Amino acid sequence: xxxxxxxxxxxxxxxxxxxxxxxxxxxxxxxxxxxxxxxxxxxxxxxxxxxxxxxxxxxxxxxxxxxxxxxxxxxxxxxxxxxxxxxxxxxxxxxxxxxxxxxxxxxxxxxxxxxxxxxxxxxxxxxxxxxxxxxxxxxxxxxxxxxxxxxxxxxxxxxxxxxxxxxxxxxxxxxxxxxxxxxxxxxxxxxxxxxxxxxxxxxxxxxxxxxxxxxxxxxxxxxxxxxxxxxxxxxxxxxxxxxxxxxxxxxxxxxxxxxxxxxxxxxxxxxxxxxxxxxxxxxxxxxxxxxxxxx
Numbered sequence: 187x188x189x190x191x192x193x194x195x196x197x198x199x200x201x202x203x204x205x206x207x208x209x210x211x212x213x214x215x216x217x218x219x220x221x222x223x224x225x226x227x228x229x230x231x232x233x234x235x236x237x238x239x240x241x242x243x244x245x246x247x248x249x250x251x252x253x254x255x256x257x258x259x260x261x262x263x264x265x266x267x268x269x270x271x272x273x274x275x276x277x278x279x280x281x282x283x284x285x286x287x288x289x290x291x292x293x294x295x296x297x298x299x300x301x302x303x304x305x306x307x308x309x310x311x312x313x314x315x316x317x318x319x320x321x322x323x324x325x326x327x328x329x330x331x332x333x334x335x336x337x338x339x340x341x342x343x344x345x346x347x348x349x350x351x352x353x354x355x356x357x358x359x360x361x362x363x364x365x366x367x368x369x370x371x372x373x374x375x376x377x378x379x380x381x382x383x384x385x386x387x388x389x390x391x392x393x394x395x396x397x398x399x400x401x402x403x404x405x406x407x408x409x410x411x412x413x414x415x416x417x418x419x420x421x422x423x424x425x426x427x428x429x430x431x432x433x434x435x436x437x438x439x440x441x442x443x444x445x446x447x448x449x450x451x452x453x454x455x456x457x458x459x460x461x462x463x464x465x466x467x468x469x470x471x472x473x474x475x476x477x478x479x480x481x
Contacts, residue, residue: 196324209307247433299428301329
């Protein structure tokens with residue numbers, strides 16, 4: 187089963203058809219730069235370019251770097267403030283037109299999408315308890331799960347750290363802008379993780395975003411965190427995969443469990459990604475609340 191996923195970020199917009207049986211991209215992703223200013227109309231045009239590149243027609247899921255509620259954007263920290271209050275689901279549906287095959291575009295927070303993908307196919311698969319997926323990029327995104335259930339739109343990158351938004355101190359962009367060495371940046375990430383751990387006491391941190399490709403350069407430098415810390419397995423493709431999962435769930439009638447359990451009686455689920463060990467730490471038949479999945 188293939189569904190298209192688009193990941194809208196502060197610096198780039200990327201997308202590809204997703205094979206939902208494997209939880210991976212069915213074709214190499216196509217990426218364009220996020221326009222500046224990143225106005226709703228200009229970003230929507232770039233999304234259309236990404237989808238049209240593949241000659242796609244069918245369901246499309248899309249992420250957004252901010253709070254999404256009822257298809258409308260409530261925050262826009264790393265894109266143009268003109269997004270706030272915009273019915274982005276309707277905007278993207280209108281712009282994509284034939285590419286979406288007449289289907290409404292399913293929209294959700296970018297880190298929530300990445301978290302769903304990691305919980306379903308990646309580093310969080312089969313994990314119960316509290317799991318926090320953090321994406322380090324232009325900002326810091328977060329997805330919080332309790333026994334496989336998503337708490338949407340947590341936006342923990344905006345927690346206060348040293349009197350400022352944490353993402354202005356510990357994001358990948360902060361590392362690049364400040365020309366920080368890996369050890370110096372790792373100390374900032376460690377301080378941020380310690381603060382999040384104090385608030386939520388997770389059993390597992392999954393570290394995602396593009397920087398997860400270089401996890402060996404900074405994760406071993408982080409000390410004093412009680413939770414297990416692992417790099418994301420889907421790395422920077424997690425948002426695309428999670429967006430496709432959400433679009434499939436919307437078409438199927440509701441969100442499936444993270445282990446592929448049915449969306450609703452008699453309705454299809456996301457195809458299983460292989461057997462899940464039924465241990466005390468496994469997520470079993472736990473529905474995931476996808477924002478706007480049933481729009």
